[in-house]
Amino acid sequence: MSAEEAQPIADSLPLVDVVIATHNRPQLLRAALDAALAQSYRGRIAVTVVFDRSEPDHSLELQTADRSVRVITNQRTAGLAGARNSGIQAGSGDLVAFCDDDDQWLPTKIEKQVEVMQSSSALTCVTGIIVEYEDRRVSRVPTSESVQFGALVRNRTMEAHPSTVLVRRRALLGPIGLVDEEIPGSYGEDFDWILRAAQSGSIAVVEEPLVRVRWGQSLFSQKWQTIVDAIDYGIAKHPAFSVDRRALGRLLGRRSFALAALGRRREALISAQRSFRCWPGERRIYLAIAVALGLVSSERLMRIAHRRGHGI
Numbered sequence: 001m002s003a004e005e006a007q008p009i010a011d012s013l014p015l016v017d018v019v020i021a022t023h024n025r026p027q028l029l030r031a032a033l034d035a036a037l038a039q040s041y042r043g044r045i046a047v048t049v050v051f052d053r054s055e056p057d058h059s060l061e062l063q064t065a066d067r068s069v070r071v072i073t074n075q076r077t078a079g080l081a082g083a084r085n086s087g088i089q090a091g092s093g094d095l096v097a098f099c100d101d102d103d104q105w106l107p108t109k110i111e112k113q114v115e116v117m118q119s120s121s122a123l124t125c126v127t128g129i130i131v132e133y134e135d136r137r138v139s140r141v142p143t144s145e146s147v148q149f150g151a152l153v154r155n156r157t158m159e160a161h162p163s164t165v166l167v168r169r170r171a172l173l174g175p176i177g178l179v180d181e182e183i184p185g186s187y188g189e190d191f192d193w194i195l196r197a198a199q200s201g202s203i204a205v206v207e208e209p210l211v212r213v214r215w216g217q218s219l220f221s222q223k224w225q226t227i228v229d230a231i232d233y234g235i236a237k238h239p240a241f242s243v244d245r246r247a248l249g250r251l252l253g254r255r256s257f258a259l260a261a262l263g264r265r266r267e268a269l270i271s272a273q274r275s276f277r278c279w280p281g282e283r284r285i286y287l288a289i290a291v292a293l294g295l296v297s298s299e300r301l302m303r304i305a306h307r308r309g310h311g312i
C-alpha cells in the first residue's frame with residue numbers, strides 16, 4: 001500500500017495519546033519509546049514523555065506523519081501520579097494509553113485494543129502481560145470476569161497492568177477521573193485508578209499477553225513505609241475493602257509483610273492478627289510472621305515471588 005493510499009485509513013482511525021512517565025532510566029525509556037513507535041496500528045500515535053524530577057531529554061522528540069514524541073516536565077505533584085496527569089492533560093487524542101518506562105509493548109497491542117474499543121461501548125481496555133524477571137518469563141492474562149469491580153477489590157488482578165491500559169479520554173477526564181495525586185508516594189495509584197474505571201463502566205479485555213513487564217524494577221518494590229501508608233490510605237478511601245473481609249485481609253496481610261520488612265516486629269504481628277481475623281487463608285499473614293520472627297528475609301521471599309511472576 002502506498003503512502004497516499006494509507007493516509008485516508010490513518011485519518012479515519014482515532015489518535016492515540018501515549019503517556020510515558022520517567023525519572024532517570026534512559027536506556028529502559030528508550031526501549032519503551034521504540035516499542036510504542038513501532039506499533040502496527042495504522043492510525044496516529046502521539047507519545048508524551050514526562051520527566052519527573054529529572055532533566056528532560058529533548059533529543060527524544062520526533063515528528064512524522066503518523067508518529068510523534070514530545071518531551072515535557074511534570075508540572076503537577078511530584079511523583080508518578082502527577083507525571084501521568086501532566087501527560088494526560090498535554091494530549092488531545094480520543095484514546096489515551098499508559099506505558100511505564102521499564103515496560104515494552106508488543107507490536108500489535110494498540111491495533112488490537114482499538115479494534116475492540118471501536119466495536120464496544122467499553123470505556124477502558126486492558127491486555128495480558130509477560131512478566132520478565134531475571135531469566136524467567138511468565139504470561140499472565142486477565143479475563144472479563146477478573147476485571148469487574150468486585151473481582152478487582154478482592155484480588156487486584158495484577159494482569160490488568162497500567163502499561164496495558166487504553167482508555168477513552170472523555171471517560172478519563174469525566175467519570176473515571178485522573179490519577180489520584182494524594183496517594184502516599186503514588187504507590188498503588190494504578191490499582192486505585194482501575195477500581196474507579198471498573199465502577200464507571202465496563203472494561204474490555206484483549207486476552208493475549210501484549211506487554212513485556214520487567215518485574216522487580218519498580219521504584220516502589222522495597223519502599224516499605226510508603227507501602228504501609230498507601231495501604232492505609234486505600235482502605236480509608238474505598239469502603240468496598242471493609243465490606244469484603246477477604247479483600248481487607250489481603251491488604252492487611254500486605255501491610256503486615258511491609259511492617260515486618262521494616263523490622264517493626266510487634267506492629268507486624270498485630271497487623272497479621274487483624275488480617276487473620278478477616279481471612280485466615282491469606283498467605284501473606286504467614287509470610288509476614290516468618291519475616292517478623294527472623295525465620296526468613298523479606299528479600300528472599302520477594303525474589304521467590306518475582307521469579308513466579310507475582311508480588312507480595
